[in-house]
Amino acid sequence: MTDSTLSTRYDPKQVEEKWYRNWEFAGLFRPEYRRSDRRYCITIPPPNVTGSLHMGHALCYSIQDVLGRWKRMQGFEVLVLPGTDHAGIATQKVVEAQLKAEGKTRFDLGRELFVDRVWKWKDESGGTILKQFKRLGFAYDWSRERFTMDPAYHDAVLKVFIDWYERGLIYRGKRIVNWDPGLKTSVSDIEVYDEVRRGKLYHFKYPLADGSGHVVIATTRPETMLADVAVAVNPKDARYKNLTGKMLRLPLTDREIPLILDEYPDPEFGSGAVKITPAHDPNDYEVGMRMGIDINTVPVCIDENAKVIAEGTPFHGLDRYEARKRIVAEMEAQGLVEKIEDYDIPLKISDRSGQVIEPLLSEQWFCRMKALAAPAIEAVRSGNVKFTPERYTDVYLSWMENIRDWCLSRQLWWGHRVPVYYTDDGTAVAAMNEREAEVKAGKPVTADPDVLDTWFSSALWPFATLGWPEETDTLRDYYPTNVLVTARDIIYLWVARMIMDGLDQMKEVPFRDVYVYATVLTDDGKRMSKSLGTGVDPLAYIDNFGADAMRFSLLVQTGHNQEIRFGDKRIEEARNFCNKIWNASRFVLMNLEGYEHGELTDLKLEDKWILSRLYGCSKAVNDALKNYNMMDACKALNEFFWSDFCDWYIEIVKSRLADNASRVTPQRVLYTCMDSFCRLMHPFMPHITEEIWHKLPGVDDGAFLDYVDWPEAPEEWHDSPAEAEMAIRQEIVRSARNLRQEFGLSPGLVLPTLHVVGFDGDTEMIRTQARFEKIEESTPHAVHVSSTVEGVDIHLPVEGLVDPAKELARLEKEMTKLQEELKPIRARLDNPSFVERAKPEIVERDQQAVGSLEAQIDKMNTRISQFRAM
C-alpha cells in the first residue's frame, strides 16, 4: 500500500462509478443475494415517469437507501422495490406539447394512436429519473422495477374498481367538478391550489319583474349570470323582508327568477343578495339542491372549452373572458351596472396546467369514502400504523374524519380506463374487458371513455407491485411492508389511500411506519421550484462534490423537523467530511504496515477510551435510525470520527506507532475503529466507505459492506471508565494549550516542563499532546502562570515572557468569572426549600461545585497577590 502517492483529496467520481458497477454486477440489491427469515421491505414512492431528479427526491430516496442498507447489515433479507408512476396528466401533457410543436392536437391523432404515442415516449424517454437515482448509489432491486401501467398492475387496478363497483362503493353522479379547460378534464380538490388575483367585482341591478325596483347582486364572474336560477338572501336580512318570493327579470335573457331565502348569503357582504348559478359554482349547487331544482334541467352557460353557451344571444360561442367583457358592456348599456370595484379574487388554479379552474356540472365517477376510511382511521388510532414525527397523526386523522367522496374519473386518454361498459339502453356493467362485459350484459356494449385518477392506481402500490392479485411468494414474504417514506404534501393524496386500499383488499395495513421527511428549501428559505428559478440540480452537485457528500449534506439536517435548507455551504461541509475520512484512512493505511489480526490486548487508556466511544457511536447511530432520525445518526458519526478519532486518538497514538515495539496494539485499535466506522458510515456514504474498507488488510475482494455485520461491541467497551479518565486529561491538555497560546508560545514548540499538581494518573498523554519534554508534580519556583481545571493545578514556567500587569489583568478577569459562577449556586444552597425538596444528588452536586469554586478562588487570590508583589 503506497498511499503516500495518492491524492490528499478524495476524488468521488471514479470511486462511485466503480462500486456501483460492482454492486450491480454482484447482484447485491436483490434479496436473493442472501436469504433470511427476517425480512424488510420498502416499496419506494414511484416518481412520475416524466420526472427528473430534484432535491426532495435526493433526500427521500437517500433515506430509504440508508434504511435498506442498515437492515441488510443487521442480517435482514431486504427488498427495496423501485418503480415509476404513469402520472396521467403530467405524461399526457408532455406528449401533447410535442404534438403542439407539430401543429397537431391529440384529437387529430385519435385516442388509439395518441395512447400508442405516449407509450412510445414512455419506452424511449420515460423513467430517466431512475437512472439518475443510480448516481446517488441507491441499492434498490432494479430487477423488480414496476410501472403503474404494467399489464399485471393494470389488472390489479381494474379488479379493485370492479370490486368496489359491485359493492356499491362507486357511483356515477352529476356534480360540480374542478374543470381544467386547458387539459379538458376534471381534477380533484387536492390537485388545485388557491391564488388571489387582482380583478373586478361587478355590482349588477336585477330588476323586479313587476317593475317596482331592483335588487343589486355582486359577482366576479358576470358570464355565469346567463345560467342563474335565483337570487338568494339570508332570512335574517331585514332589507329584503318585503321582497321575498317576488320574481326578478334576469337581464340579457327572457327568463324570470325568484328571490329566495337561504342561509348561504352573508348579509355583511355587498348587498347581501347573491345570484345563484347551480351549474357553475359549488356553493350555488348546494343552494340549488336545497331549492329542489332538477339537476338534469338546470341551465348551463359554459362548456368544457370554457366557452359560453347561450344560443340565440351574441355571447354564444365566446371565450369566457371575452363574454365577460361583452356582458358587462351590455349591462352598462342597459343601465344595469351599479358599480364596478377593484377586487382581489380568490381563484382555484389547476396544479397541472396553471389554468384557472372552471367549476362545471358534469357526469363523473365517484367513490364513497366513509366506509373505506373507518378501518384506516382505526389502524392509525390503535398504533397499527405509526407516523413519525407523531404530529402528522393528527393531520391524517382530521382529514380522514372529514373525508369526502372522491371523484375518480378524468377526461384524459392516458391512464387506466374506467372498466365500465354501457349497452344501448344505458345499462352499465363493470368488467375486466369488453368481452367479459358483453357476456355480463348479454348484448353489445361500448366502453366508458374516461380514465381513472392516477392516485387510484398509486393507492395499490404496496401490494400490486408485489404481485397482487396473484398470491405470489413475493407478496406473501413482503406484505405488509415496513415503512413508507414520504413528503407531507401527499399524506391525503396518497398515504391515506394506500392505508384504505391495503386494509380493504389485503385485510392488513400496507406498512407499519410512515416517516414524513422535511421539505428541502433553498439556503435562504425559499421553496425550491423550477418555475421560480429557485430549483437546484442534484446531479450538478453530485458531479462537483460526489454522491456521498450530496447524501450526507441532506441527511445530516434531517431529523423530525419539517424543513431543511440546502446550499453550497452545506454540501461543502459534507465534502470536507468525506475528505477528512479519506485522509484519516490514508494515515491509518500507511500505519498498518506489517499488520496482523489479533486480540486486542495491552490496552492503554486511550485505546479503551476510543473503543468505548466507538461503542457509544454505534449505539447512537442504531437508536437514531430506529427513530428515523438521520440527523442524530450523522452527527454521532461525524463527532466520533472527526473529534474523537482524528483529533485525539490518532494524535495520541502517533508516538506509539513510530516505535515497532509499541505499535501492535494501536495498529489493532486503528484497524478496529476504521473497520467499524466504515460499517457504521456505510448506509449514509456507501461509496467512500466501500472503497476504504476494501483497502484494509485482510478484507476479501468478494465481500461487501452491505452484507457484513453491523458492529457489535463487546461488553467491556460499553461506557468504559476510560471515558471519564480521558475527559479530565483532555481538559488539562486544553488548559495547557490555552496558557501556551496566551503567552505566545508556539503550538509546535516542545517546551521543557509542565507542572501538574493534584493529578495522580498517568500523564504521558498530557505530555505529548500539550507538547512538553516532561511533566513534574510540583509547583515551580521560577515565575510561572497557572490554571486550575477539575481540581488539578497546572503551572507553566514563563520566566521572561510574562508582563506582570497583563497577567494580573488576566487573573482578575478569571477571578470575576469564578465569582459570577459561584453566585447563583450559593444562592440556591442558601434557599432552604431547595435543599429540602431538590433531589439529593442535585444538592450534593451543588455543594461540591461550591467547594471546588471556593478552592479555585483561594488559589486565584494567592496567584493575584504573587503578581501584585512583583
Next chain:
RNA sequence: GGGCGGUUAGCUCAGUGGUAGAGCACUUCGUUCACACCGAAGGGGUCACUGGUUCAAGUCCAGUACCGCCCACCA
C-alpha cells in the same frame, strides 16, 4: 375561520425540568511528513414577549406577537 409547526450565538440548527450546545462564520496562533477541503486556542446568547406551575423553566401550562405550512371559505 380551523389545525399543525417554528421563534435558542452573526447564519443554519440540536437541546423531554437540574451549571446554555454543535457546525459554519469571526478573532488569534500554527504548514510538526494523514488532511489548509487541516490543526490549536478563543470571543460571542435576558433561549420572541407576558403571566403561571415548580425548590428549580430554553424545557411544563395559559396567553400575546411575528414567521412557515396544511385544511375550509371568500357573491
